[in-house]
Amino acid sequence: xxxxxxxxxxxxxxxxxxxxxxxxxxxxxxxxxxxxxxxxxxxxxxxxxxxxxxxxxxxxxxxxxxxxxxxxxxxxxxxxxxxxxxxxxxxxxxxxxxxxxxxxxxxxxxxxxxxxxxxxxxxxxxxxxxxxxxxxxxxxxxxxxxxxxxxxxxxxxxxxxxxxxxxxxxxxxxxxxxxxxxxxxxxxxxxxxxxxxxxxxxxxxxxxxxxxxxxxxxxxxxxxxxxxxxxxxxxxxxxxxxxxxxxxxxxxxxxxxxxxxxxxxxxxxxxxxxxxxxxxxxxxxxxxxxxxxxxxxxxxxxxxxx
Amino acid sequence: xxxxxxxxxxxxxxxxxxxxxxxxxxxxxxxxxxxxxxxxxxxxxxxxxxxxxxxxxxxxxxxxxxxxxxxxxxxxxxxxxxxxxxxxxxxxxxxxxxxxxxxxxxxxxxxxxxxxxxxxxxxxxxxxxxxxxxxxxxxxxxxxxxxxxxxxxxxxxxxxxxxxxxxxxxxxxxxxxxxxxxxxxxxxxxxxxxxxxxxxxxxxxxxxxxxxxxxxxxxxxxxxxxxxxxxxxxxxxxxxxxxxxxxxxxxxxxxxxxxxxxxxxxxxxxxxxxxxxxxxxxxxxxxxxxxxxxxxxx
Numbered sequence: 098x099x100x101x102x103x104x105x106x107x108x109x110x111x112x113x114x115x116x117x118x119x120x121x122x123x124x125x126x127x128x129x130x131x132x133x134x135x136x137x138x139x140x141x142x143x144x145x146x147x148x149x150x151x152x153x154x155x156x157x158x159x160x161x162x163x164x165x166x167x168x169x170x171x172x173x174x175x176x177x178x179x180x181x182x183x184x185x186x187x188x189x190x191x192x193x194x195x196x197x198x199x200x201x202x203x204x205x206x207x208x209x210x211x212x213x214x215x216x217x218x219x220x221x222x223x224x225x226x227x228x229x230x231x232x233x234x235x236x237x238x239x240x241x242x243x244x245x246x247x248x249x250x251x252x253x254x255x256x257x258x259x260x261x262x263x264x265x266x267x268x269x270x271x272x273x274x275x276x277x278x279x280x281x282x283x284x285x286x287x288x289x290x291x292x293x294x295x296x297x298x299x300x301x302x303x304x305x306x307x308x309x310x311x312x313x314x315x316x317x318x319x320x321x322x323x324x325x326x327x328x329x330x331x332x333x334x335x336x337x338x339x340x341x342x343x344x345x346x347x348x349x350x351x352x353x354x355x356x357x358x359x360x361x362x363x364x365x366x367x368x369x370x371x372x373x374x375x376x377x378x379x380x381x382x383x384x385x386x387x388x389x390x391x392x393x394x395x396x397x398x399x400x401x402x403x
Numbered sequence: 404x405x406x407x408x409x410x411x412x413x414x415x416x417x418x419x420x421x422x423x424x425x426x427x428x429x430x431x432x433x434x435x436x437x438x439x440x441x442x443x444x445x446x447x448x449x450x451x452x453x454x455x456x457x458x459x460x461x462x463x464x465x466x467x468x469x470x471x472x473x474x475x476x477x478x479x480x481x482x483x484x485x486x487x488x489x490x491x492x493x494x495x496x497x498x499x500x501x502x503x504x505x506x507x508x509x510x511x512x513x514x515x516x517x518x519x520x521x522x523x524x525x526x527x528x529x530x531x532x533x534x535x536x537x538x539x540x541x542x543x544x545x546x547x548x549x550x551x552x553x554x555x556x557x558x559x560x561x562x563x564x565x566x567x568x569x570x571x572x573x574x575x576x577x578x579x580x581x582x583x584x585x586x587x588x589x590x591x592x593x594x595x596x597x598x599x600x601x602x603x604x605x606x607x608x609x610x611x612x613x614x615x616x617x618x619x620x621x622x623x624x625x626x627x628x629x630x631x632x633x634x635x636x637x638x639x640x641x642x643x644x645x646x647x648x649x650x651x652x653x654x655x656x657x658x659x660x661x662x663x664x665x666x667x668x669x670x671x672x673x674x675x676x677x678x679x680x681x682x683x684x685x686x687x688x689x690x691x692x693x694x695x696x697x698x699x700x701x
Contacts, residue, residue, distance in 0.1 A: 108537065115541045123550075126557040233689070237682035239633050241640045242656060242674035249667050340546025344637050358549050359641060362556045370553050374546065381544045 101393055101400040109386040113379050117168065120374040121161050124367045164371075173372035178364045183372045186357065191376075193263055194346070194353035198338040200269050201277030202331055209281045210327075213288025214320065217296060228289070232282030240341070244275035244348040261350035272349045276341060280334045287330055291323035325395055329388030336381030426694055433690020439683025447499040454493040456480075458650050462488035470668055482672055485658065491669070494650035495676055501651045502632045502680060505566055509631035510624050512570025517577025518620060524578070525585025526608055535578070542575050548637065555643045565644055569631050577623050584619050588612050618695040625688030629681045636677050652677045 124130045131148045132139070139147075148154050152163060167174070173183035216225040251271060252260035259268045295301060296319055304314045342355030350356075354373060361369035393400045417425070427433055446453060465488040469476045476483060482491035524535035554568050588594060589612070597607050636653030638644030645651035647658070652673040659669030 108540065111537065112540050112544055116544055119541075119545065119550075123553055123557065126554055233685060234682065237629070237678050237685055239636050239640075239653070239656075239674065239677050239681075241637055241653075242670070242677065245656070245660070245663065245670055246674070249663060249670075253664060336544075337546075340549050343546075343548050343552065344641065347641060355549075359552070362553050362643070365557070367557075374550055374553065377546045377549060378544045381546070385544070 098393065098397075098400060102390055105386060105389055105393075109382050113382050114165075116378040116382070117165055117375050118161060120371045120378070121164055123371055123374065125157075130367070168372070168375060173375075174368045176361075176366050176369050178361075178366045178369075183368050186369065187354065187372060187376055190352065190354045190357050193351060194339060194342050194355060197269055197272055197276065197342060197345070197351065197353060198335050200273035201338050202280065202335055204273050204277035205280040205284055205334070206327070206331065208277075209284035209288055210320075212281075213285045214292055214315065216285070216289045217292030218315075220293065225289075228285060232285055235278055235282055238278075240275060240279055241344050241348055243278065244272070244345055247271045247275055248348070263349075263351040263353070268349075268351070272345050272351060275348070276338055276345045279341070280338070283334065284327065284330060287326060288323060291326055292319060295319045295323045326392070329392050332384040332388040333381075336377075336384045339377050339380060423694065427690070430690050430693060432686045433694065436683045436686025436688070436690050439679055440687050443499050443680050443683065444503065446496055447503050450496050450500055454490075454496050456490035456493045458489060458493040458497045459648050460489060464488065467662070467666055467669075469666070470672070473668075483668065485655070485669060486662070491672060494655060495652070495672060498650040498652045498655065498673065498676065499680070501562075501645060501649060502635065502677070505562070505569070505635045506628040506632040506684070508566045509569040509573060509635075510628040512566065513572070513574040513627055513631075514577055514620065514624055516571070517574030517623075518581045518616070520574070521578040521581025522585050522608060522612060522616070525582040526589055526604070526612060528586070528589075532582075535582070539575055539578050542572070545572075547572050547634070551634070551638060552641060552643050555638060560643055560646055562645065562649075565635060565638065569634055573627050573630055573634075576627060577620075580619055580623050581616060584616055585612055588615055618691070621695075622688050622692045625684050625691065629684040629688070632677065632681055632684070 131144050131151070131153050152160050155163075164174075171184050173187070175181065176183055176186060179186075212228045212231070216228040219225055248260045248271065251258045258271050259265070260271065262268050301314060301319055304318050309318075339354065342351075342353055343358050344355070345351070346353050346355035347359055354377070358370065358373045360366075361373065462484070465480070465484050466486055468480050468484045468488075470483040470491070471478055471481045473483075480490050480492065482495060485491055485494070520535050520538065524532045551568050551572060555564055558564055558568075594607060594611050597611050602610075635644055636651065636656070639651040639653030640657045642654075642657060645654050647654060655673040656670050659666070659673075662669050
């Protein structure tokens with residue numbers, strides 16, 4: 098286990114460094130980064146000063162290493178637009194997006210466990226087909242459009258829920274549904290497949306044979322074992338949701354990381370964009386690392402090759 | 404010898420092609436998907452013939468006319484007009500071209516990148532496989548929407564840039580699935596036989612491996628095309644994808660956002676268009692999978 102864990106941690110570190118190089122490189126996409134930072138009408142004097150201040154006169158490798166060195170200690174520089182600390186800006190917004198992500202995840206899991214279990218209990222029947230159809234339809238809905246439909250129905254027509262902002266718990270319900278709906282098919286398919294595997298196993302037959310009630314067999318024995326892979330999928334999906342929050346936060350005017358990303362991109366606030374790409378990627382790398390280690394700890398077969 | 408068989412038996416023996424056609428006709432999902440995709444594709448191809456009105460022509464006297472199912476709707480503009488008085492039906496019809504073009508090009512680019520990486524990793528294994536797995540992991544850990552938005556915004560938005568960026572991002576599923584499939588094929592007897600006869604690796608890959616990957620490739624290609632269409636609409640919705648006045652469905656929804664209170668049909672119509680196209684492509688993909696490679700299910 099130790100050898101596997103070490104290898105997996107090294108891979109994660111390597112991936113994180115590569116991603117940080119890509120995040121750093123984003124700045125160079127616009128051509129001349131100093132001009133991009135200074136704006137179009139900047140004088141040569143300003144450009145020279147900026148280039149010294151940000152270190153653009155140094156070789157690119159050196160720039161990257163110094164940026165990365167600071168990033169590791171939590172220093173992402175200053176926003177060009179607000180001249181405030183980038184790390185602080187991100188730190189302020191992170192809890193909002195995390196809350197949204199966790200709620201979305203909760204919604205997805207609450208919806209997919211019953212559907213997945215029902216589908217596994219009655220494969221190829223109406224319930225199973227209905228569950229598959231729901232997931233098929235879900236995958237074809239553009240998420241921003243689904244979000245607006247939720248707004249039209251629950252916000253404007255029924256007036257049940259607030260549609261913009263993030264000042265109370267109720268404000269997070271519609272966004273969480275819009276964001277979480279997209280993870281539902283993946284969870285449902287996984288739970289269905291896992292449950293079908295588990296239900297066909299010997300210990301379930303034993304549990305049934307010794308006369309346990311159906312609910313006890315299902316929830317105490319089967320679901321508990323089928324749920325393990327779901328935990329690791331949840332970690333991966335949470336990572337995806339942080340990235341997907343860009344769209345949903347825009348629709349619901351939630352001031353989280355996604356909104357910060359969109360605003361910074363449209364303001365060409367490069368240091369913030371770089372930091373956000375890095376932070377969200379590293380969170381994802383960390384979550385998948387945890388998921389893999391968890392799986393390996395539970396299932397020794399995963400530690401040795403594939 | 405075949406002439407000796409009784410004539411009735413000929414009717415009972417199906418060719419592989421006949422069996423395939425019989426099964427596909429019975430697969431409702433596949434037929435629905437095929438019909439939807441064929442419908443949108445023919446609308447896209449015949450767009451100039453189908454539309455009487457110019458999708459770009461503004462007419463400020465005729466703004467925000469509701470569609471025909473409303474009381475005030477007219478048949479002159481079956482889907483009504485937008486805030487600039489442009490005919491909504493014409494814009495929807497022309498928008499299908501953008502979605503399909505972006506979907507197809509992204510599919511080709513990401514398919515080439517992903518399947519090349521996947522075949523190489525799966526066939527050669529070892530260190531090469533480890534390096535490619537590392538590349539795939541790097542790609543998966545980057546938030547697609549965020550990075551695509553940033554790149555499109557910093558480089559400048561145009562159809563070419565969007566196609567390139569999405570193509571460079573959406574190859575991961577191709578790589579993962581094709582790698583696994585190639586690994587499996589590599590252990591098959593016919594590949595071993597080819598290697599025993601001294602066939603070079605390039606020939607084995609081209610003649611033995613790739614033809615056997617076609618089913619999986621088609622399935623992922625459809626799924627990725629659907630993904631690309633959804634992502635394009637999201638980028639356009641956020642204002643960093645297809646630029647006005649082009650009639651991208653995602654952009655049309657963004658332009659109609661301010662009318663969500665009084666004219667929600669401006670939002671529902673393009674949304675339904677995206678939904679039907681993506682649903683059609685996904686159904687087609689799932690149908691092809693069920694018919695050709697049912698082992699890929701789940």
